[in-house]
Amino acid sequence: QVQLAESGGGLVQAGGSLRLSCAASGHTFSNYAMGWFRQAPGKERAFVAAISWSGGSKTYADAVKGRFTISRDNTKNTVYLQMNSLKPEDAAVYYCAAAPGTIARLIQSVDYWGQGTQVTVSS
Numbered sequence: 001q002v003q004l005a006e007s008g009g010g011l012v013q014a015g016g017s018l019r020l021s022c023a024a025s026g027h028t029f030s031n032y033a034m035g036w037f038r039q040a041p042g043k044e045r046a047f048v049a050a051i052s053w054s055g056g057s058k059t060y061a062d063a064v065k066g067r068f069t070i071s072r073d074n075t076k077n078t079v080y081l082q083m084n085s086l087k088p089e090d091a092a093v094y095y096c097a098a099a100p101g102t103i104a105r106l107i108q109s110v111d112y113w114g115q116g117t118q119v120t121v122s123s
Contacts, residue, residue: 009117
């Protein structure tokens with residue numbers, strides 16, 4: 001069992017930055033691909049970014065490429081999402097996600113979700 005706890009959400013002006021953190025516990029963190037998804041009101045939960053267990057492979061949704069950066073520190077069991085140049089359309093609840101194995105496995109099926117953290121972007 002893996003427990004995920006997000007932090008770092010909040011209110012930011014358009015063009016600003018936020019860094020989300022996700023602390024994992026309960027399992028061998030380094031064997032898991034980790035990622036971020038988001039869900040805006042009235043919309044389905046959507047993939048944002050993912051990182052392999054080693055950190056050597058990363059994948060981003062087209063909407064965030066060049067603005068968001070995912071990283072992880074396996075010594076701290078933590079994954080991060082640095083969000084720059086935020087837009088009003090980035091506003092959503094952001095969820096941390098984990099799955100054993102590859103990024104492809106994570107995107108196909110998430111085994112564990114965090115509780116979510118709200119990101120609000122004012123225009």
